[in-house]
Amino acid sequence: MKHIPHTLQHMLWLIAIALLPACGSTAQLPPSPEPTTPAAAQPTTLSIYNYDNYINPAILENFSQQFGIEVIYNVYKSSVDEAIPEVITGEVGQYDLIVVSDYIIATLRRNKMLSPLNKQTIPNIANLDPLFLNTIYDPGNRYCLPYQWGMLGIGYNIAQTGRELNSWADLFDPAFAGRVALYAEPRITFGVVLLMLGYSPNTTDQGQFNQAKEWLIQHADQIAIYSTDDGQDLLLAGEVDLVIEWNGDMLQLLEENPDLRFVAPREGTLLITDYMCIPHNAPDQPAAEKFINYLLEPEVGAALSNYLRYATPNQASLPFVNEADRNNPAIYPPAEIRAKLFSIADLGQTFNAFIEAAWAEVMAAHQTQE
Amino acid sequence: MASISTPFDPQAPAAEKRRLLLIMGPPTLALLLFFMLPLGVMALYTFQSGTLGGGMTWSLDTYRRFWQDSALHRLLWRSALVSLQTSLWCIVLAYPIAYYLVFRAGERRMTLLTLIIIPAWTSYLLRILAWKLILGTEGLLNTFLLWVGWIERPSPILLFSQTAVIVTLVYVWVPFVALPIFAALERMDKRLLEAAADLGSPPWHSFLRITLPLSLPGVVAGFLSVFIPTLGEYVTPLLVGGVNGIMYGNLIQDQFVRALNWPLGSLMSLVMLLALLPMFLLFRRSDEVLQP
Numbered sequence: 151m152k153h154i155p156h157t158l159q160h161m162l163w164l165i166a167i168a169l170l171p172a173c174g175s176t177a178q179l180p181p182s183p184e185p186t187t188p189a190a191a192q193p194t195t196l197s198i199y200n201y202d203n204y205i206n207p208a209i210l211e212n213f214s215q216q217f218g219i220e221v222i223y224n225v226y227k228s229s230v231d232e233a234i235p236e237v238i239t240g241e242v243g244q245y246d247l248i249v250v251s252d253y254i255i256a257t258l259r260r261n262k263m264l265s266p267l268n269k270q271t272i273p274n275i276a277n278l279d280p281l282f283l284n285t286i287y288d289p290g291n292r293y294c295l296p297y298q299w300g301m302l303g304i305g306y307n308i309a310q311t312g313r314e315l316n317s318w319a320d321l322f323d324p325a326f327a328g329r330v331a332l333y334a335e336p337r338i339t340f341g342v343v344l345l346m347l348g349y350s351p352n353t354t355d356q357g358q359f360n361q362a363k364e365w366l367i368q369h370a371d372q373i374a375i376y377s378t379d380d381g382q383d384l385l386l387a388g389e390v391d392l393v394i395e396w397n398g399d400m401l402q403l404l405e406e407n408p409d410l411r412f413v414a415p416r417e418g419t420l421l422i423t424d425y426m427c428i429p430h431n432a433p434d435q436p437a438a439e440k441f442i443n444y445l446l447e448p449e450v451g452a453a454l455s456n457y458l459r460y461a462t463p464n465q466a467s468l469p470f471v472n473e474a475d476r477n478n479p480a481i482y483p484p485a486e487i488r489a490k491l492f493s494i495a496d497l498g499q500t501f502n503a504f505i506e507a508a509w510a511e512v513m514a515a516h517q518t519q520e
Numbered sequence: 521m522a523s524i525s526t527p528f529d530p531q532a533p534a535a536e537k538r539r540l541l542l543i544m545g546p547p548t549l550a551l552l553l554f555f556m557l558p559l560g561v562m563a564l565y566t567f568q569s570g571t572l573g574g575g576m577t578w579s580l581d582t583y584r585r586f587w588q589d590s591a592l593h594r595l596l597w598r599s600a601l602v603s604l605q606t607s608l609w610c611i612v613l614a615y616p617i618a619y620y621l622v623f624r625a626g627e628r629r630m631t632l633l634t635l636i637i638i639p640a641w642t643s644y645l646l647r648i649l650a651w652k653l654i655l656g657t658e659g660l661l662n663t664f665l666l667w668v669g670w671i672e673r674p675s676p677i678l679l680f681s682q683t684a685v686i687v688t689l690v691y692v693w694v695p696f697v698a699l700p701i702f703a704a705l706e707r708m709d710k711r712l713l714e715a716a717a718d719l720g721s722p723p724w725h726s727f728l729r730i731t732l733p734l735s736l737p738g739v740v741a742g743f744l745s746v747f748i749p750t751l752g753e754y755v756t757p758l759l760v761g762g763v764n765g766i767m768y769g770n771l772i773q774d775q776f777v778r779a780l781n782w783p784l785g786s787l788m789s790l791v792m793l794l795a796l797l798p799m800f801l802l803f804r805r806s807d808e809v810l811q812p
Contacts, residue, residue, distance in 0.1 A: 257780075260574070335778070374680045375762035388657045389679060499574045506779050507589060513766050513774075514591035514598075 195220040196437040200249040202226065204298075204424075206457035213444050219437050244431050246438040249297050252423045253337070255287040256496040264293040265428045271439040274446030277466035282423055286495055294425035295442060296463035298398070298455065301483065301491060302338065302420040305382060305400040309409040310391035318346035318415045321392055322369050329391040331384050332366075334376035336509035337494050338420065339366070342394055345417045345492075352495040356504060363508045367515040376513075385410065396422065397480050398460035412480045418490025423463065565786040572780040582783040592771065592788065596795065599751055599768040602682060606689040607746040610697040611739055613690065618701035618738075619731075633702070636695050644692065648759050651688040655679040655760060680762025688756050689746075697742035704738025705731070740806040748796055752789075768792065 196213075198205075202225040210221045224245065250258065258264050269275060275283075275295065282296040304315055311326065321330050321342070332339045341351030343362040353359065366373075374390050381393030382403050400412040426445070428438045444450055452470030455462040461481050462471060475481050483491070497505070569581035586592060617636065621629050639647065654660045655678040662674040678684060708731065716726040754769035761767070768788070775785030 257574070334774075370763065373763050378758070388674075499570065502571070502574070503585075506781065507585070507591075509779075510589060510595075510771060511591040513771055514595045 194218070194434055194437050195222055196247065196434065196441055197222045197224065197245045198247045198249070198441075199224045199226070199245040204249065204458065206454050208457075209445070209450055209453055212450075213441060217437075217440055217444070219440070221441075244433050245429055246432040246434050247441060248427055248429055249424055250294075250427060252285070252287045252425060253494045253496065255294055255425060255427065258427065259288070259293060263430055265430045265432060265435060266292050267295070267428065267442075268435070268439055271436065272443045272446065274443050277446050277448060277451070277464050279463050279465045282463035285423070286493060287423075288425070294427040295446070297424045297426050297445070298458060298460040299421065299423040299463050300396045300398045300460045301414055301422070301487075302342070302394060303397055303400070303412050303414040303480070304392055305385050305395040305403075305410065305412050306392045307385060307388075307407070307409050308411050314411070315392070315413055316416050318342050318417055320415075321394070322346075322365075322372050324372075326392055327372050328374050330373050331375050331377040331381045331390040331393040332373055333381070333394045334378045336505050336512075338394065339376065339512075340505065340508070341420050341492070341494065345415075345419065348417075351420060351492050352497065354497055354501055359505065359508055363512055366512045370515055398458055401459045401478075401480060414480065414483050414487050416487075418487065418492065421491035421493050423493070562786040563790060565783050566790060568783045570781075570783070572782050574780070576783065582787050585784060586787050586791070592768075595766070595771055596768045596792065599753075600795070602686060602689075602767060603747045603750040603753075606686050606693065606750050607697075607743045609686065609690045610693050610746050611701075611742060614694050614697035614742060615701055615735075615739070617694070617698045618705055618735075621698075621702055622705040636698060640695055645755065647692055648688055648756050651684070651691065652679065652760050655684050655687075679760055680764065682761065682765050684760040684762075685753075685757050685765040685767070688760050689750050689753065692756075693746045693750065696745050700741040700745065701735055701738040704735040704741075708734045737806065740803060744799055744803050748799060751796065752792055 196219050198221060200223065204225075205223060210223060213219065214221055255264075272295070275291070278296060282299060283291055288294045304318070304321065306315055308314065310329070311320075320326075321332070332342070337351070340359060340362050343365050344351045344353060344358060347358070347361060347365070349355070349358045349362075375384065377384055377393065379399075381390070381395045382399045384390045385393045385395075386403055386407060395412070397412055397414070400410070404410050404412065426442050428435055432438055445454065446464060448464065448466035449470050451462050451464035451467035455467065456470075456472050456475065459475060459481065462468065468476065479487075566582055567578055567580065568576040569579045569585075570576035621632055625632050652659075656662070657674045657679070659678070661678055662671070665671045666674065712730050712734075713726050716730055717723075721729070752769040752772070753767055754773045757765040757767045757770055761770075772785050772788045772792075775781045775788065
């Protein structure tokens with residue numbers, strides 16, 4: 151029995167160690183040691199962390215051949231959200247380059263998870279469209295550079311809706327009750343309803359958010375599911391007829407079923423830009439910068455967009471983008487929509503907590519009494 | 521009871537003590553390290569507030585938030601009802617199976633038992649996805665109903681409902697209820713039934729007075745082995761539930777993975793654990809009362 155205090159002491163130590171990342175959230179992991187062997191002799195590797203199917207494989211191959219760097223392409227298991235805790239807590243292997251959506255950058259920067267870019271090694275920055283530089287997410291582009299951009303819209307099956315859609319309000323047309331998939335991400339679903347109600351999706355007015363919340367609760371019967379970035383699959387399988395989706399995800403499907411459509415609603419929509427960033431503990435930052443610069447080459451950028459069918463933020467790439475895509479309003483929207491593209495802004499911890507509580511209410515409200 | 525030596529009986533010979541320590545040490549250590557310690561860490565998280573990445577501070581705000589958020593309570597209650605319905609349906613379906621295996625199957629008993637268990641060897645996820653295909657708009661069930669002519673157009677209400685969640689869960693868990701009932705029925709002294717018959721008891725009477733009471737420990741064990749894991753279920757509602765099938769476990773997962781509110785996720789998990797405590801007491805009590 152007299153051993154127990156000792157064991158207890160050990161346990162307390164273990165608890166203390168386990169809690170370290172929780173208490174000192176700003177504590178940083180020590181930087182990884184520089185490789186001691188000369189790089190020239192060693193075959194270098196570049197480890198990328200990105201969405202599944204979010205690269206043109208030919209680009210990786212050509213990069214490998216041209217620079218003699220082996221590329222390892224790792225994918226997020228389900229969504230990029232799952233990757234944040236992994237990156238923050240440093241649980242998973244170290245990556246040289248991560249591709250993340252804009253709204254995540256604030257979290258990564260707050261936790262000092264990113265390494266500043268060495269811009270002298272990335273002259274191709276000059277090719278980028280100024281619209282995507284110096285944004286609210288990363289003023290001065292200290293850490294990140296744009297990869298691709300897209301916008302939210304309504305994906306729908308015209309054979310089922312029987313008419314063309316052009317407004318977010320169409321999602322709540324009683325004729326489509328129970329056939330609609332919204333998005334399991336409060337800022338996106340609330341954002342869409344806020345736009346429909348004539349507000350900014352980045353409003354910090356609690357009353358406006360409450361209106362959006364009440365709207366969703368009152369229209370519970372309209373919604374079949376809050377999909378987790380797989381709305382396009384549900385639409386293709388015929389489980390729903392209308393989904394909120396990103397244009398890139400939808401465009402890949404339009405060829406599979408001629409009845410499918412995509413529209414960026416007239417009220418304006420959410421813009422998403424995915425960025426390339428380098429984690430603070432990247433084993434080989436120069437290799438990552440080489441890759442970023444390579445990707446910003448006009449023809450390489452076009453090869454990426456032609457493959458993914460998302461829009462390129464690279465002005466110099468545009469002439470090399472397939473003409474059909476370049477003239478497709480679902481990829482490069484007309485000026486009146488382009489003027490109403492909203493980035494999802496970080497609204498701060500306190501307001502986020504308010505949104506989360508509202509979201510929990512929406513989640514719990516959708517329960518039919520049987 | 522006093523005469524039986526317990527593992528830490530001070531009078532036990534030293535060699536036996538060492539042997540016991542050797543046998544019990546590793547599992548105890550594993551339980552402490554991989555079960556009690558994480559539980560403790562989780563409990564400590566509940567005394568913080570904020571989000572991972574947004575900074576966390578020590579406070580009771582998470583408790584306040586949970587206490588005031590009636591949406592979370594409603595969801596826990598709805599989940600308990602889903603689990604209850606699932607468990608009861610499992611018993612209704614599993615009892616006849618177990619009864620048939622013990623009393624009627626004869627030599628085929630082991631073959632049939634194996635057949636019941638075999639589906640459980642395939643991935644849990646795969647079995648749930650299979651139900652998505654069965655219940656879908658262009659799924660097996662809709663296609664069949666269309667073919668028979670019972671419906672004129674595919675019914676979209678089969679998938680994405682609470683019923684879909686219960687149907688899928690019942691399918692997954694029936695074998696796990698059939699097994700304890702099977703074991704309880706098999707342990708039963710069959711001569712009791714012969715004696716009852718000799719004394720003129722009709723079969724249904726013997727079932728109600730002898731078989732059913734003696735199999736109750738198995739029924740209770742089966743009930744709990746479904747109720748407890750399904751209360752925290754989130755994969756099934758995620759895949760086949762839609763908005764109407766959302767369960768408490770989905771919101772816990774949402775807190776950890778998307779909202780990064782680990783304190784609230786931890787508190788929600790602990791509350792669920794506490795809510796299950798009466799179940800364990802019920803289990804112990806039923807064991808004492810029902811055990812022959």
